[in-house]
Amino acid sequence: MGQRLIYHLCMPAPTQTLVLTFEETRSVVEHHAAHVAPGAEETLDLLNAAGRVLAEPIAADRDIPPFPRSTRDGYAVRTADLAKLPAKLKVIGEIKAGPLQLPSNLNQGETFSIMTGAPAPPGADAVVMVEYTSQQADSVEITRGVAPGENIVPKAAEAKRGSLLLNKGTRLNEADIALAASVGKSRLQVFIRPRVAVLTTGDEIVEVAAAPGPTQIRNSNTYSLAVQIQQAGGEPVLLPIAPDEPCRLRQLIEEGLQSDLLIMTGGVSMGRYDLVEQVLAGLQAEFFFTGAKIQPGRPVVFGRCGAGSPAREGASASAPASKYFFGLPGNPVSTMVTFELFARPMLEALAGMPPHPLTFLHARLKSEIHIKTGLTRFLPAILSGKYEASQAELVPWQGSGDVGARSRANCYIVIPPDREHILAGEWVAIMPH
Numbered sequence: 336m337g338q339r340l341i342y343h344l345c346m347p348a349p350t351q352t353l354v355l356t357f358e359e360t361r362s363v364v365e366h367h368a369a370h371v372a373p374g375a376e377e378t379l380d381l382l383n384a385a386g387r388v389l390a391e392p393i394a395a396d397r398d399i400p401p402f403p404r405s406t407r408d409g410y411a412v413r414t415a416d417l418a419k420l421p422a423k424l425k426v427i428g429e430i431k432a433g434p435l436q437l438p439s440n441l442n443q444g445e446t447f448s449i450m451t452g453a454p455a456p457p458g459a460d461a462v463v464m465v466e467y468t469s470q471q472a473d474s475v476e477i478t479r480g481v482a483p484g485e486n487i488v489p490k491a492a493e494a495k496r497g498s499l500l501l502n503k504g505t506r507l508n509e510a511d512i513a514l515a516a517s518v519g520k521s522r523l524q525v526f527i528r529p530r531v532a533v534l535t536t537g538d539e540i541v542e543v544a545a546a547p548g549p550t551q552i553r554n555s556n557t558y559s560l561a562v563q564i565q566q567a568g569g570e571p572v573l574l575p576i577a578p579d580e581p582c583r584l585r586q587l588i589e590e591g592l593q594s595d596l597l598i599m600t601g602g603v604s605m606g607r608y609d610l611v612e613q614v615l616a617g618l619q620a621e622f623f624f625t626g627a628k629i630q631p632g633r634p635v636v637f638g639r640c641g642a643g644s645p646a647r648e649g650a651s652a653s654a655p656a657s658k659y660f661f662g663l664p665g666n667p668v669s670t671m672v673t674f675e676l677f678a679r680p681m682l683e684a685l686a687g688m689p690p691h692p693l694t695f696l697h698a699r700l701k702s703e704i705h706i707k708t709g710l711t712r713f714l715p716a717i718l719s720g721k722y723e724a725s726q727a728e729l730v731p732w733q734g735s736g737d738v739g740a741r742s743r744a745n746c747y748i749v750i751p752p753d754r755e756h757i758l759a760g761e762w763v764a765i766m767p768h
């Protein structure tokens with residue numbers, strides 16, 4: 336009774352529903368993501384920068400390679416000397432990787448024994464692999480020819496001094512860190528991680544450590560979201576569980592809007608106590624969509640709170656920047672899917688990454704699928720088999736509340752809304768996770 340009363344006192348009129356196709360919802364998010372600015376920058380040691388987003392462009396500090404580099408152990412030759420095979424050449428020395436000086440010139444009829452990674456001598460235009468040679472004292476017999484340029488990477492072939500190697504906005508993986516190391520960058524300028532508030536709602540939800548009553552459910556969404564936020568380059572800020580009661584819910588939403596992005600779960604369906612949209616409407620939120628024609632995840636909500644300008648842009652003491660929010664459906668698999676499809680691109684943009692399209696892999700379907708048309712489906716599946724014989728198969732599940740099924744899966748099979756019957760052996764789109 337008391338709860339009903341509060342509901343009537345606090346609630347503005349429910350918002351209009353705006354349900355779009357998957358492609359439409361995704362392009363709405365991409366449009367907004369393209370207009371947000373990343374936050375401040377910090378300087379980190381090379382290793383601590385792994386997984387972070389680069390805030391500066393990185394250029395080659397010298398030619399790469401800095402000298403013509405042998406890619407084999409063998410003999411540096413002038414290919415013209417190998418016109419007739421077998422050929423005999425005079426060995427005038429040995430060049431190992433990292434010699435004190437650059438090697439001297441190679442003249443006609445001569446060769447240097449050379450190691451992988453060593454500088455090729457001026458005059459040499461190829462390296463013959465040691466496997467095709469036999470050396471006796473200072474004479475080597477060569478039994479196979481080589482094409483000009485073979486087994487030598489020319490100076491600056493990989494990058495010229497001053498050329499751009501890593502763009503600002505790159506999420507630094509192991510290859511990027513290696514590249515930065517190779518040009519002497521022991522410290523890197525990166526963007527600070529966006530802070531992403533996580534607010535889970537529902538009277539039935541209790542904390543992990545609590546002993547749940549017979550009708551209560553442990554909070555798992557906060558944890559899956561925190562992991563996904565970290566994987567996407569954000570810093571999760573965990574809020575307490577919000578009850579299905581508008582005044583407390585509003586307090587916690589306002590707290591969540593202090594972060595760079597607010598992600599809520601639960602309370603966005605059509606139930607009488609699904610209050611998230613009404614509370615947001617009371618905060619003068621703008622809604623870009625309130626549903627997507629997808630399964631799982633149909634009731635997903637995307638919008639923005641606060642005055643006009645996009646997050647972080649135009650922030651000032653008098654007019655705080657507006658903040659984006661997502662209301663993700665509470666069913667655990669829906670929460671995970673909708674984070675991946677919609678929240679991730681916005682988070683990545685706030686983290687400083689440029690937009691990139693959602694790409695799917697493809698695999699053959701193992702067992703046929705019958706499904707109703709009208710929704711784009713992202714169904715938990717297992718990709719198995721070896722090499723070219725990889726096959727995908729749906730995981731049996733009890734619907735979008737079945738977190739165990741999602742745990743047993745290793746990907747989603749993506750089914751377009753016009754497909755009703757997909758035969759075994761057909762190619763299907765796969766979204767890995």
Ligand code: AMP
Pocket residue numbers: 535536537539540552553554555556557600601602603604606609663664665666667736
């Ligand atoms: P809702 O979107 O609020 O209607 O919730 C849909 C379903 O998801 C209900 O069965 C909830 O109990 C469940 N659910 C909501 N939030 C969570 C959560 N944080 N952890 C686990 N299950 C949840």
Ligand code: MG
Pocket residue numbers: 536537538601602609665
């Ligand atoms: Mg709920």
